[in-house]
Amino acid sequence: MRARDSDRTGAAIRKLRLARGWTLAELSGEAGIPLSTLSRVELGQNALKYGNLMRLCRALDVDLQGLVAREADTASAASGRRSVTRADGGRLVRVAGQAGRLAAEDLTARALTPVLLDVTATSLAEHGPLASYPSEAHLLVLDGAVVLHSQFYAPLALAAGDGVYFDARTGFAVLAADKKGARVLLTLAGDVDLGG
Numbered sequence: 001m002r003a004r005d006s007d008r009t010g011a012a013i014r015k016l017r018l019a020r021g022w023t024l025a026e027l028s029g030e031a032g033i034p035l036s037t038l039s040r041v042e043l044g045q046n047a048l049k050y051g052n053l054m055r056l057c058r059a060l061d062v063d064l065q066g067l068v069a070r071e072a073d074t075a076s077a078a079s080g081r082r083s084v085t086r087a088d089g090g091r092l093v094r095v096a097g098q099a100g101r102l103a104a105e106d107l108t109a110r111a112l113t114p115v116l117l118d119v120t121a122t123s124l125a126e127h128g129p130l131a132s133y134p135s136e137a138h139l140l141v142l143d144g145a146v147v148l149h150s151q152f153y154a155p156l157a158l159a160a161g162d163g164v165y166f167d168a169r170t171g172f173a174v175l176a177a178d179k180k181g182a183r184v185l186l187t188l189a190g191d192v193d194l195g196g
Helices: 001-020 024-031 033-043 050-060 065-072
Strands: 092-093 098-102 112-119 137-143 145-150 155-159 163-167 174-177 180-189
Touching: 001 033, 001 050, 001 065, 024 033, 024 050, 050 065, 092 112, 112 174, 137 145, 137 155, 145 163, 145 180, 155 163, 174 180
Parallel strands: none
Antiparallel strands: 092 098, 098 112, 112 180, 137 163, 137 180, 145 155, 145 174
């Protein structure tokens, strides 16, 4: 496969995996293909040999023709879409126990759901139950410091400029490290409905 074909195959596999709500680790277990290999394939850095490609198709419950059709779907031209969210713009939402502003809300079928959060809760009791969303996420600390609590990991301290990528389907909470609070950008994969 040429590099461009590998990119499309990887994008198609990622699309199918996310449609099932699976992490890379879950797909790896279902297909019997090492996680590191799948990661490189999704990034377009590796191509799969025929045997592994067929195992992957079985795990994703799609035939080879279906995968090729999905590859064609990912080959569309750049859309040129953009959305500007001004300071203090965006619809007010409550996300992961914190008040925030939804960015790019004017776009439909977004690949990402960015939310600017003002983190004020400093304890799990103040935060409430752990939040979860049907996607992967990236959290970037813009100002202040936070502690990310999650269902499967020890609390993680993050300062301004730090970021973390994680599975938002597992329970998590973002807490301010001190009473000064913090501002973070939480980006969820896909067009996640955050309600009103």
